[in-house]
Amino acid sequence: MKTPDIFGYSFSAIKLRKLRAGLTMLGVIIGIAAIVALLSITQGLQASITDQLNQGLSANSLIIMPGGDTSGQEGLSINVGSGADSSGFNLYLSDTAEIENLSPDIDSALAIIQRSGYVASGNINRRVTIYGVDFATYAQVYSTFSAVTGTIPTNPQENTIILGSRIADPGRNGTQIITIGDNMNVLWLNATTRPPMNETYAAQVSGVLGTVGGFGIGGPSDTGVYIPLSTAESFFGTDTCDMIIVTLTNSDKATVDSVTNLIQEHFAGQVAVISPDALQSVLESIFSTIQLFLGGIAAISLLVAGVGIMNIMIVSLIERTREIGILKALGMKNRTVLAIFLGESVIIGLMGALIGIIGGWVLANVTATVLASGIFGGGNFALTPVLTPTVFLGALGFGVGVSVIFALYPAWRASKLKPVDALRYA
Amino acid sequence: MSTIIEAIDLKKTYMLGKIPVEALRGVNLKVDTGDFISILGPSGSGKSTMLNLLGALDKPTSGTLLIDGVDISKLGDNQLSELRLKIGFVFQFFNLIPRLTAKANVELAMSIANMNRTEHNKRTLELLETVGLKDRINHKPAELSGGQQQRVAIARALANNPKFLLLDEPTGNVDSKTAKEVMTLIHTLNKENGVSIIMVTHDQKLANEARRTVQMFDGEIQSDTVN
Known part of the structure; x- marks a missing residue:
């Protein structure tokens, strides 16, 4: 069976149960929207802070503060207000x-x-x-x-x-x-x-x-x-x-x-010398950690969606046992049955991820507008969410990937059904 | 005339829990191209098991079953699937895909066989015309009568120019008038188009319509007579 025919057949199965497919897709949409919103806000925040940092401190400046040398990648300890660090320097x-x-x-x-x-x-x-x-x-x-x-x-x-x-x-x-x-x-x-x-x-x-x-x-x-x-x-x-x-x-x-x-x-190593470059790399490191953490939390919701997909696919497999028997009786190979079920998950994942990315982007912009309006204090907080191609493609790939991975087992089970048993299923 | 099916000492044993049940006990059968045979027998005689084996849906426990010269007991899942492309199934309960139209149901069989897409349309229309359903091509199974559904099933079975048609109680689920029409169509396909036909039934009258009747009982062939 050719690939367009496989996807056509998968799509016809999804179209038959629109509400079920929609609800399954909703899990992916929410997960992807959360990932995109959180990452684009974080990246926007990083861009905003870096920008302000660049405005505030030129590249040919160094900041000296009391404290050991922490100007490297390991982290910064900034003590202001006392003129001395804990060692009394x-x-x-x-x-x-x-x-x-x-x-x-x-x-x-x-x-x-x-x-x-x-x-x-x-x-x-x-x-x-x-x-x-x-x-x-x-x-x-x-x-x-x-x-x-x-x-x-x-x-x-x-x-x-x-x-x-x-x-x-x-x-x-x-x-x-x-x-x-x-x-x-x-x-x-x-x-x-x-x-x-x-x-x-x-x-x-x-x-x-x-x-x-x-x-x-x-x-x-x-x-x-x-x-x-x-x-x-x-x-x-x-x-x-x-x-x-x-x-x-x-x-x-x-x-x-x-x-x-x-x-x-x-100063015999008793001061921290911070260069804008070092500061920027520390900031990048901090934001990478934040992004990983927030993205990880959002990814959990996508995994929950994946379990939902698996559940629905197993129900669908049971409902369509006889259909699988017919397809096999008509000469369909095991791998084509597998592809049909995976095709359904690809469609659900792809549509869910695309809608999720759009939703997440809208959510990020609404959040940025709300933050900028100063409702929660901290006015003049200009934040422009950033949706990089990496986040876009990553979200798309992750949405489809999770759908496909969780559909593997039901699809494999469907492909392994014996035609004689499947046709007997009432 | 070449041999299309040859069964030699064919045996099939099922496990019913822990008890082995011998569904076929050494069946020998030979079917030639262009033949029209009926396999007749009461419930439990082994005719459904025979149908599953002849349709390459299942493999024998022992013995040899040559379909188009290939011993199916030696085939893997993929090779069995490829062999099934040469067999046209017509089931008692039609087994059409409910969400697809009559045309799409016939085309599905062609897609599975990787038939050239440009040929789909022409051949589907020809087949549906052959079974007298040219004006119902865009109807879904639920919008067709039992007889019409069975005709779509026959058109689908013919989609890939099978070596033979395997019919399982083809008139078992339609009224007598429609049954007559379906049988007329089957006769036409056999006589005019030269399609080999194997029909499984428990109806003596229907079995007599075939050129040859194989009577089964308790997993064995009791008689093999020319009508």
Whole structure:
């Protein structure tokens, strides 16, 4: 029997019991839709984070943080807010000058002090992250550190403060509740004193940043406020910093590697030096694990669908025993009977997978729209689901594969029926 | 005239639980091309077992059964399937595929034999015309009378130019008028088209319509007479 005739015959059997076939297919549709939705959202998220990371940190930058060398593939340990890791090692503000002298490939070194605190103005009282930075260098490293309202002075006053977009516009509706020139109190809880004390000072708003988005290490944040490094130094009473951003003269891998080694040597391996490349590969590794995990969960639902297919095929085999006997009496070979049953599973798997992929894609886009609308918080979360050819073909192959694998046993049983027994079946 | 079927000391034993039942006990039979024989016998005489063996649906326990010169006891599943392409089956309960039209039922047999697709249509129409059903080609079995269904079954049996037709109580499920029509068609196929026919029945009157009657009883051939 020729292949088109086999598929034609299989299709006629499916067409006869549309509801049953539809319900069987539904299992595949749900499984594949779940896989496609989860993977395309995860891949979209990865693309979005990578994109923001690239925007936030140029390829010729390195981030130095206290802690052992974890810049490789094994993972990252990021300690911010204390200026020290658990071993008690500190990065000092004065280290920037030493780092700049380490290599001619180093263009600049920028220290960042970072603390949790509050800003208050009138009725407004918001929890924020306070960054102490050198405004001019910071703006050179991060292009997103630019004001949409007001200015970022190169030589700021001691009380100058720059606000992240959501501090000035918490409703994210374009209505700024703080205007340039407003005074606001900056507050943090100094836990180094006994008892801990609230420290405060009055700052004057000089500029408001544009919307940055959700991600980036050390880079400007929508929920951060920025004060001059010298002010942070005295306000927080510290001469340590939480991270140092090193800008290189070029982004060649050799330069990145040699400077990384120089820095490691300088600090005797007590710092983590993170390059955007390393960060990206760590992110890729994390997302691969997430994808595998989520895809695996969704795949379980497809396996359940496979059991459903097997069940239905066995019922179908019993119902069609006599038909199989007739086909064999007409001269049909065992392998053709096998092919007819597998053909039915291929059709169910293929149709289910295609509908599932479309459904999953729609679901992913709806989810992305809902997330972007900010209903669940975390606004400005631009996420575009990504459906790669690999996911598309993988889902298609998996849908058909599961259907065929679970149909193998019933199809084999059908093929092995003895015609004389099958014809006797009432 | 060449021999199309030759059974030599054919035996078939079934196991009924743990008890062996001898359905055929050393049958010898020879059928020539163009012959029309009936195998007659009461229930349990072994005629259905004989039909299954002659149709290559089953294999004998011992003895030799040559169909078109091939000993079926030596064949595997695939070779038996290929041999069945040379045999035209007509069953008592028609055994048409319910979801397929009369035309599709006939074409199915041709598809199984890998007959050229372009020939399907022409030959199907010819066959359905031969059995007098040219105007019912697109009807499904449920939309046809018993007699019409049996005619479709005969057309299907003839689809691949079989060496012989194997009929199992061909009129057992139709009224007497239709039975007469079916038998007339069978006679025509035998006389005019030269199709060899083996008919299994328990009806003496029907058996007498064949040129030769083989009477079976208790798994043995009791008589083999020319009518």
